[in-house]
Amino acid sequence: MARDVRPPTPAQFAAARTAVATHLRPTPIVPLHTVLGTLWCKLESLQPVGSFKVRGAVAAVSAALEAREDVAVVTSSAGNHGLGLAYAAQLLGVPATVVLATSASPVKVARLKGFDIELVQHGESFSEAQAFAMSIAEERGAAYISPYNDPDVVAGQSTVATELLDQLPELAHLLVPVGGGGLISGIGLALAELHSSVAVLGLQPARYAAMVASLAEGRAVDTGHNDTIADGLAGGIEEGSITIGILTSLGIPVVTLEEAQIRAAVRTAAVEHGLVLEGSAAIALAAAELGMVPFDEGPVAMIATGRNLTASLLAELIDAD
Numbered sequence: 001m002a003r004d005v006r007p008p009t010p011a012q013f014a015a016a017r018t019a020v021a022t023h024l025r026p027t028p029i030v031p032l033h034t035v036l037g038t039l040w041c042k043l044e045s046l047q048p049v050g051s052f053k054v055r056g057a058v059a060a061v062s063a064a065l066e067a068r069e070d071v072a073v074v075t076s077s078a079g080n081h082g083l084g085l086a087y088a089a090q091l092l093g094v095p096a097t098v099v100l101a102t103s104a105s106p107v108k109v110a111r112l113k114g115f116d117i118e119l120v121q122h123g124e125s126f127s128e129a130q131a132f133a134m135s136i137a138e139e140r141g142a143a144y145i146s147p148y149n150d151p152d153v154v155a156g157q158s159t160v161a162t163e164l165l166d167q168l169p170e171l172a173h174l175l176v177p178v179g180g181g182g183l184i185s186g187i188g189l190a191l192a193e194l195h196s197s198v199a200v201l202g203l204q205p206a207r208y209a210a211m212v213a214s215l216a217e218g219r220a221v222d223t224g225h226n227d228t229i230a231d232g233l234a235g236g237i238e239e240g241s242i243t244i245g246i247l248t249s250l251g252i253p254v255v256t257l258e259e260a261q262i263r264a265a266v267r268t269a270a271v272e273h274g275l276v277l278e279g280s281a282a283i284a285l286a287a288a289e290l291g292m293v294p295f296d297e298g299p300v301a302m303i304a305t306g307r308n309l310t311a312s313l314l315a316e317l318i319d320a321d
Contacts, residue, residue, distance in 0.1 A: 008189070016152060028043055042163075050080070052183060053080040056155075057085040060156060074098075076129045076130040097120060126234065148179065148241065160186070161194075175300070177281060177284055178204050181244070205229070207226040230262055275304065
């Protein structure tokens with residue numbers, strides 16, 4: 001049975017902006033020189049836990065605490081949202097439980113163990129971890145904070161767009177990685193509120209394109225569990241997720257890229273641009289270099305969503321022919 005989750009209200013957007021501005025610093029943008037033109041890269045990889053996810057987490061935990069002083073929070077995650085929530089909960093003094101699948105990235109598991117939280121690994125897939133986290137929250141009377149299907153999370157992620165437009169007012173095209181759709185939904189809603197003409201393109205790994213399938217069907221579709229280097233974008237979409245409706249109403253397209261293209265982009269980011277990007281972030285660089293957006297219509301930007309990949313994988317990709 002689907003949870004009753006509604007899109008963020010103006011009050012939630014305002015509260016999220018306040019929370020993010022209070023606890024996080026704006027991230028910089030840097031120019032990446034590609035064959036096709038200059039690609040502006042917003043370095044969310046420089047956030048305290050190495051990912052944009054901390055924005056939504058700070059907004060959501062702040063909102064939960066405002067609603068109830070003795071609140072405890074529970075979440076499920078592919079890794080980065082769990083890190084963001086752990087950071088936000090520790091920052092705000094809120095008890096937290098993070099549930100990961102047993103297949104979660106080892107580097108993200110290791111980093112989570114450094115926080116004063118309860119860490120649980122359950123199930124082989126994100127969907128199984130998500131269901132287990134929801135059951136824990138219900139049993140304990142805690143607040144479940146979804147990585148994407150949560151209005152305060154979506155509102156928190158929207159601050160990426162407002163910051164970026166302050167930094168690059170003439171922005172024409174924006175490349176956004178997509179998992180459950182919290183980031184791209186927040187960005188889309190923020191741009192719509194600002195009456196911006198920026199064209200947004202969502203990107204998913206072909207091996208785990210749950211949002212592409214869900215948008216095609218108009219409902220959450222289970223595409224099964226498949227391994228991908230873009231592990232932060234891998235996961236089933238909750239039934240009734242607000243992100244499907246938001247992307248549909250805004251008409252934001254989401255397309256897929258192949259594993260080889262994403263892997264090559266991780267290597268390019270490191271070798272040619274000096275950036276450590278996990279596959280979930282490098283997918284945007286891959287799309288730009290493949291010419292999936294035009295560079296002759298104005299500035300093009302990407303969101304470098306995270307840097308959390310293992311040193312061994314990075315070394316493997318750098319050494320690849």
